[in-house]
Amino acid sequence: xxxxxxxxxxxxxxxxxxxxxxxxxxxxxxxxxxxxxxxxxxxxxxxxxxxxxxxxxxxxxxxxxxxxxxxxxxxxxxxxxxxxxxxxxxxxxxxxxxxxxxxxxxxxxxxxxxxxxxxxxxxxxxxxxxxxxxxxxxxxxxxxxxxxxxxxxxxxxxxxxxxxxxxxxxxxxxxxxxxxxxxxxxxxxxxxxxxxxxxxxxxxxxxxxxxxxxxxxxxxxxxxxxxxxxxxxxxxxxxxxxxxxxxxxxxxx
Amino acid sequence: xxxxxxxxxxxxxxxxxxxxxxxxxxxxxxxxxxxxxxxxxxxxxxxxxxxxxxxxxxxxxxxxxxxxxxxxxxxxxxxxxxxxxxxxxxxxxxxxxxxxxxxxxxxxxxxxxxxxxxxxxxxxxxxxxxxxxxxxxxxxxxxxxxxxxxxxxxxxxxxxxxxxxxxxxxxxxxxxxxxxxxxxxxxxxxxxxxxxxxxxxxxxxxxxxxxxxxxxxxxxxxxxxxxxxxxxxxxxxxxxxxxxxxxxxxxxxxxxxxxxxxxxxxxxxxxxxxxxxxxxxxxxxxxxxxxxxxxxxxxxxxxxxxxxxxxxxxxxxxxxxxxxxx
Numbered sequence: 001x002x003x004x005x006x007x008x009x010x011x012x013x014x015x016x017x018x019x020x021x022x023x024x025x026x027x028x029x030x031x032x033x034x035x036x037x038x039x040x041x042x043x044x045x046x047x048x049x050x051x052x053x054x055x056x057x058x059x060x061x062x063x064x065x066x067x068x069x070x071x072x073x074x075x076x077x078x079x080x081x082x083x084x085x086x087x088x089x090x091x092x093x094x095x096x097x098x099x100x101x102x103x104x105x106x107x108x109x110x111x112x113x114x115x116x117x118x119x120x121x122x123x124x125x126x127x128x129x130x131x132x133x134x135x136x137x138x139x140x141x142x143x144x145x146x147x148x149x150x151x152x153x154x155x156x157x158x159x160x161x162x163x164x165x166x167x168x169x170x171x172x173x174x175x176x177x178x179x180x181x182x183x184x185x186x187x188x189x190x191x192x193x194x195x196x197x198x199x200x201x202x203x204x205x206x207x208x209x210x211x212x213x214x215x216x217x218x219x220x221x222x223x224x225x226x227x228x229x230x231x232x233x234x235x236x237x238x239x240x241x242x243x244x245x246x247x248x249x250x251x252x253x
Numbered sequence: 254x255x256x257x258x259x260x261x262x263x264x265x266x267x268x269x270x271x272x273x274x275x276x277x278x279x280x281x282x283x284x285x286x287x288x289x290x291x292x293x294x295x296x297x298x299x300x301x302x303x304x305x306x307x308x309x310x311x312x313x314x315x316x317x318x319x320x321x322x323x324x325x326x327x328x329x330x331x332x333x334x335x336x337x338x339x340x341x342x343x344x345x346x347x348x349x350x351x352x353x354x355x356x357x358x359x360x361x362x363x364x365x366x367x368x369x370x371x372x373x374x375x376x377x378x379x380x381x382x383x384x385x386x387x388x389x390x391x392x393x394x395x396x397x398x399x400x401x402x403x404x405x406x407x408x409x410x411x412x413x414x415x416x417x418x419x420x421x422x423x424x425x426x427x428x429x430x431x432x433x434x435x436x437x438x439x440x441x442x443x444x445x446x447x448x449x450x451x452x453x454x455x456x457x458x459x460x461x462x463x464x465x466x467x468x469x470x471x472x473x474x475x476x477x478x479x480x481x482x483x484x485x486x487x488x489x490x491x492x493x494x495x496x497x498x499x500x501x502x503x504x505x506x507x508x509x510x511x512x513x514x515x516x517x518x519x520x521x522x523x524x525x526x527x528x529x530x531x532x533x534x535x536x537x538x539x540x541x542x543x544x545x546x547x548x549x550x551x552x553x554x555x556x557x558x559x560x561x562x563x564x565x566x567x568x569x570x571x572x573x574x575x576x577x578x579x
Contacts, residue, residue, distance in 0.1 A: 080442055087435045092442060120446055124439035125464045126457065131446035158446040160271055163280075172460060172483055173282050175329070176353070177308075179292040186278060193279070194271035197448040225448050 055081050056248075063099065071101035091123040098135070112139040112150065127165040131196060133158035139205060147208035152219055158197040164190045200224045201244055213252045220245040280457040281484045286355045296373040298349060299366040306353035307346040309378070311338030316408070316574060317379035319344045319371070323390030324493065325463060325485040327352025330557055331389070336565065340574035341385065344378050348392070351486030356452045362492040364507070367395045368402060375406060385572065389413040390554065391493060394507055400518075401510025409573055410514075413521040414470075414528050414554055415537065418511075420503035422536045428527050429469045436465035455487035470554030472525035478555045511540050518544040519571040521564070525553040547571070 058076030098116030114137040141150025203221015223242035277287035285293035318341035328345040347354040388396035393415035417423030449455035522530030530548040552559040
């Protein structure tokens, strides 16, 4: 069974309001009595929020041997929309592939796990960046007849990033002189750089089936970086703590 | 099982071959403490000794002229001012935590420490003679603070577009923030996978802001003038900007002692910047006993690369050593 995903992003305080409203809305024609997510035959639309705004398209499907555990795999392509629209070219995108599964169940309470690998392609003023990494998440959640709500914690680790420096970045190595005023021959090296980033997301997520073919998913929370100076761009320029938020609308094929 | 072990082994070997972002000279040029070929001297500031990157030009018996770079910069773009060596002993240095000077922690980047740094450099290059000071942008602020505290140590001072020297003045200027520039959004996007966990990554990432125009100090925001640097000091700027605020309000005063300064002051203001000519004339000129204004036409905040000829002509017209010749 095939499934597809399309997500768009926005930013601002409207996200928690929408999420709260959608999750607390009385159910309409519940079909999935286990509270598990659709994991086959889905097209989805949605909104996510971070500093840039973006959209996702994806595909998801059952993992048959684990069907009782409500496990599915997914592949998504994410595009930062504002960046793309402003620059009028596709210079950043992210490919994600992962597995999400219900690990353990205790009545209406369950523990969900999510492991995702990603690769990013990003062309910017400093060069061409290709990071690869993983995101591992755990969600203890409470299931109700049409969905679930839960706490979310995920760790994101970029294993390595390949950097091809732009001429602009290379220029910063030019014309350095030594104590005798001789120009020093220095330049940055293109290549793979180890462990370039990591952060922890902590927040809430919720899922609700609102018709036999339509379901919504949302999460929101704060991002805690692992390092002293991380997150400074948010704090310095915008005066806010780093946050994230996602909203997806699933359509079952 | 053997295949899995082989795969893990290959991954370990691959990982061992990766470059480290913190290796000197990897993402950004090395600092003087990482490359001994770079010219450096030690200075003692805030009870700590650190190496600074410096260059001097001209006869050391001439009066000393100190050139201080602005934030997110280093001496590189200011080096054409070495032409003033015909009358001055011109001293350039990268401030601690900036350029190719040694990186220092946040608690050594206080405003008081920056004033102390000027005094430490003076003690090294002109211990017994008053100096002429030129500071641009954030450094113009540090020069003003130094004037207020060491009034007798400075013969003349040039302040190139300091922002408001106290909270009241600062609240009168509106500097639009352009948080939707491609370069800024790119920097935000990349910080997710390349988090600035060390000085090297932070400085590298913030190099992009020089192309972002986050604050609009420019004539044409779509065509920013060049600003060549070797290495910016990310933490220094963040620390200085953060310390301007208390409870999210401006809370600072860099003006104490300025009214007592007897020497000449040249305030340089560009035509396009919101802290340019009109701003300097209205709010900063009255703070000094003897201040004159130099307006740089067809230029924004980056006067050195936009209108260098007009700038150097104005500087020569102000500096006393050239006046004596005339």
